[in-house]
Amino acid sequence: xxxxxxxxxxxxxxxxxxxxxxxxxxxxxxxxxxxxxxxxxxxxxxxxxxxxxxxxxxxxxxxxxxxxxxxxxxxxxxxxxx
Numbered sequence: 001x002x003x004x005x006x007x008x009x010x011x012x013x014x015x016x017x018x019x020x021x022x023x024x025x026x027x028x029x030x031x032x033x034x035x036x037x038x039x040x041x042x043x044x045x046x047x048x049x050x051x052x053x054x055x056x057x058x059x060x061x062x063x064x065x066x067x068x069x070x071x072x073x074x075x076x077x078x079x080x081x082x
Contacts, residue, residue, distance in 0.1 A: 009041035022047065022075065032074050038067040046071035 013021065018030045021043055033043065046068045064072050 009044075010039045012037065013040055013043065018043065029074065029077075033071050036067045036070040036074075038071045042068045043071050046075055050075040 013034070015027065015030055015034050017040075018033050019025065019027065021040065022030065022033065024030045024033070038046070046064070049064060049068075049072050063069075
């Protein structure tokens, strides 16, 4: 996690920060996440869900919505193409 993400979870990341936070190397994919307008905290939550942590945390009943859902979908697309 970047220093900005830790100190300002509700801030909006730059393209470079999205790439660093998610590990995405493709700037086009990272730009799609950036275009959602998601904050650091929202991207991190989507990443947890993409890794299956939502289910382990007992949140499987809670559907994702809004920017978190959009980021989640992009993260899953990335995993499917790799």
